[in-house]
Amino acid sequence: MRSCLICDDHAMVRDALAALVGSRWPDAEIRHAASFPEAWSLAAAGPDICLVDLVMPGADERAGVAGIRAAAPGARVIIITGTQDDALLLDLIESGVDGFVPKACDSALLLAAIELVAAGGRYLPPRIAHIATERRGGDNRTVSATPRQREVLLLISQGLSNKAIAKRLGLSPATVKTHVAVAIATVGAANRTEAAMKATLAGLI
Structure with a gap:
């Protein structure tokens, strides 16, 4: 990974994520956004990975993520969230988001998810993968591996x-x-x- 955009309205969370990414990719350029409009602006630089909180000022969840994807169509997007809104998460999956990581997860799992997505894979927690498969009528082709x-x-x-x-x-x-x-x-x-x-x-x- 050469560059990463970290989007969260809490400075402490941004700093913690930056430290984690820096521990694995010490040469990566890391930028911070505290709102969706700021994220849209910074995403125009074309980061490799975007780590995105769903609750930020400037837009609702769907519009905020859509704006990031529009600004950086080649970026891989990982949502880091505590929401249990399955309908929202499924909509974001269908929009092309590359991964979801619960905010309560430990750093090892988060790093593993980032590694997977950076390598071209997709990370969905088991519960989300299951309901996504149900929505798709039993199509279980959500698992890919290098x-x-x-x-x-x-x-x-x-x-x-x-x-x-x-x-x-x-x-x-x-x-x-x-x-x-x-x-x-x-x-x-x-x-x-x-x-x-x-x-x-x-x-x-």
Whole structure:
């Protein structure tokens, strides 16, 4: 990732997200927006990733996100929200948003979701993925994975530990830890066992 736009009306949240992104992509240019109009203006620079809170001054949720997407059509958009409004979230999915992360999640999951979306995937929490599938009449093609994620999921399904996966792939344990978190997030699973099962059912391994 070369650039990231962080959109939230709370300075503390923006700073925390910037620190997280900077820990993984230290060379990324990070910009901050505290309102939707400010986000629209900054999005015109074409960031790679936009991390967007739904409740900000200047527009309602749908119009605010639509404005960001219009200003930066090539950007990947991740919504970070505490809302339980399923209709709103489903509308945003259909508009092309690339991921949703609950505000209550831990930093490891958030980083995994950002990694997944930055790599071209899509992250939907299990509950949202389920209701999205129901709205689409049972179409379950919401799961996609990169070759590396498929490889990691296969090794997870074989019961290998992170240390063993690192040795097999010739990677550092820290890198493998991130890959595993991303792979688990990719299939919307809560743990390694569930990830292996979901990856098998989705035909990823």
